Amino acid sequence: MTSPILTASGLRKIYTMGKRAVEVLQDINLEVRSGEVLVIVGASGAGKSTLLHLLGGLDTPTAGEVIMDGKSLFQKSAAERTRLRNEQIGFVFQSYNLLPELDALENVCLPGLLGARRTDGLVERGTDLLKAVGLGDRLEHRPTELSGGEQQRVAIARALVNQPGLLLADEPTGNLDSRTSEAILDLLWRLHTEHNTTMIMVTHDEHIAKRGERILEIKDGKIVS
Ligand code: ADP
Numbered sequence: 196m197t198s199p200i201l202t203a204s205g206l207r208k209i210y211t212m213g214k215r216a217v218e219v220l221q222d223i224n225l226e227v228r229s230g231e232v233l234v235i236v237g238a239s240g241a242g243k244s245t246l247l248h249l250l251g252g253l254d255t256p257t258a259g260e261v262i263m264d265g266k267s268l269f270q271k272s273a274a275e276r277t278r279l280r281n282e283q284i285g286f287v288f289q290s291y292n293l294l295p296e297l298d299a300l301e302n303v304c305l306p307g308l309l310g311a312r313r314t315d316g317l318v319e320r321g322t323d324l325l326k327a328v329g330l331g332d333r334l335e336h337r338p339t340e341l342s343g344g345e346q347q348r349v350a351i352a353r354a355l356v357n358q359p360g361l362l363l364a365d366e367p368t369g370n371l372d373s374r375t376s377e378a379i380l381d382l383l384w385r386l387h388t389e390h391n392t393t394m395i396m397v398t399h400d401e402h403i404a405k406r407g408e409r410i411l412e413i414k415d416g417k418i419v420s
Pocket of ligand 1: 210211212217219237238239240241242243244245246
């Protein structure tokens with residue numbers, strides 16, 4: 196059994212809207228082991244995105260902690276958390292979030308230019324990743340010149356460019372037709388196997404969830420199975 200790459204304990208998130216407080220996550224405890232694929236499934240509004248954002252340090256919890264590689268995420272300063280995120284976590288979202296004025300290769304390389312990391316080999320790494328996602332002949336295309344599935348492939352290559360240990364995917368096929376979705380999921384699973392990247396994916400789609408090695412169901416902000 197490998198050691199946990201990430202542990203969440205007692206995670207709670209309360210959003211306050213005017214005078215009303217909404218408890219979106221209640222006491223979430225989970226452990227993710229290095230190299231596994233964890234799928235978190237639940238209906239729309241169950242709290243999946245909120246949980247994924249907390250696990251990746253994109254948002255801070257009302258209570259609780261996330262430990263990654265033995266270190267607490269929320270006891271770090273915001274700047275330290277940003278650095279850790281940039282170096283160790285790749286994100287793929289439902290909307291591809293590519294910068295429209297940059298071409299595919301520039302979009303993929305961008306996370307490699309942030310922070311103090313060395314840029315040796317960055318362009319080669321970006322090019323290899325775009326080839327690996329089947330876009331070796333689209334390096335200079337801008338997002339508007341690519342289909343939705345191709346844009347998501349660019350976003351996946353971008354998520355992997357800093358060689359993160361952890362990939363977080365939030366409904367990565369939510370905007371795609373079923374055939375393109377299957378191709379993107381096959382790609383994510385292939386890259387997970389090739390790079391031994393730990394992956395956490397959230398989805399409302401039970402069909403997608405069945406691909407996971409381990410599936411957690413979240414309902415009304417609680418893990419129910
Ligand atoms: P899911 O990803 O499972 O669809 P979310 O985590 O996006 O669910 O949202 C869970 C609940 O939290 C929803 O009821 C949503 O309206 C609410 N919510 C999400 N983000 C915010 C926010 N920034 N402010 C207030 N409420 C929010």
